[in-house]
Amino acid sequence: DTEVTQTPKHLVMGMTNKKSLKCEQHMGHRAMYWYKQKAKKPPELMFVYSYEKLSINESVPSRFSPECPNSSLLNLHLHALQPEDSALYLCASSQEKGTDMNTEAFFGQGTRLTVV
Amino acid sequence: AQTVTQSQPEMSVQEAETVTLSCTYDTSENNYYLFWYKQPPSRQMILVIRQEAYKQQNATENRFSVNFQKAAKSFSLKISDSQLGDTAMYFCAFMKRWVSARQLTFGSGTQLTVLP
Numbered sequence: 076d077t078e079v080t081q082t083p084k085h086l087v088m089g090m091t092n093k094k095s096l097k098c099e100q101h102m103g104h105r106a107m108y109w110y111k112q113k114a115k116k117p118p119e120l121m122f123v124y125s126y127e128k129l130s131i132n133e134s135v136p137s138r139f140s141p142e143c144p145n146s147s148l149l150n151l152h153l154h155a156l157q158p159e160d161s162a163l164y165l166c167a168s169s170q171e172k173g174t175d176m177n178t179e180a181f182f183g184q185g186t187r188l189t190v191v
Numbered sequence: 192a193q194t195v196t197q198s199q200p201e202m203s204v205q206e207a208e209t210v211t212l213s214c215t216y217d218t219s220e221n222n223y224y225l226f227w228y229k230q231p232p233s234r235q236m237i238l239v240i241r242q243e244a245y246k247q248q249n250a251t252e253n254r255f256s257v258n259f260q261k262a263a264k265s266f267s268l269k270i271s272d273s274q275l276g277d278t279a280m281y282f283c284a285f286m287k288r289w290v291s292a293r294q295l296t297f298g299s300g301t302q303l304t305v306l307p
Contacts, residue, residue: 108294115280115300116299116300117282117297117300118236118295118297120294120295123294131294163234167236169293170293178241178286178293179226179238179241179293180238180295182235182236184234184235
């Protein structure tokens with residue numbers, strides 16, 4: 076199983092709503108990531124979890140709150156978002172450390188978020 | 192900090208022909224990996240090919256091969272016998288070798304269209 080599964084695939088939310096994005100992998104990866112991607116742009120790293128602990132927060136506004144409840148799951152809680160937060164949110168996972176044979180990051184299909 | 196530059200925002204190629212996508216990067220690191228990821232309209236980022244910087248031999252994967260010039264900091268992707276399914280956004284990406292978690296620095300992307 077080399078899949079990273081993200082739900083939902085599409086989400087429309089109002090600026091006062093609270094919602095969560097979910098990401099799941101069963102590859103035994105101990106590093107998980109959230110990226111934000113605007114149309115026709117590269118992904119931008121938001122958060123990195125390493126062994127279920129937040130290791131990198133790329134100065135993301137507090138209206139985005141990540142959570143890693145266990146080694147297979149990663150959530151992104153959303154609250155009081157702005158229209159400019161509309162984007163594709165990608166989850167990825169990888170080995171945390173290791174040999175040259177396992178450098179690959181596996182990505183999910185993303186959640187297309189629209190804030191209205 | 193690393194930077195990755197893709198100078199071709201869009202390219203097109205006739206089916207069955209060969210096309211080369213360009214990528215240059217800047218880093219002070221000596222040990223790193225370079226990747227080409229593909230993102231089709233389905234949105235999922237898929238690894239196309241990987242190159243370890245310490246290996247002089249250029250990586251190949253079926254119809255995909257790279258021209259890695261470490262001194263020039265250049266990493267181009269050649270797609271042979273182009274197929275309609277190769278239509279996608281292609282991202283060049285950089286990753287340091289001896290770090291925990293697999294943080295990728297992406298280029299701006301090249302939209303490749305394969306024409307029938």
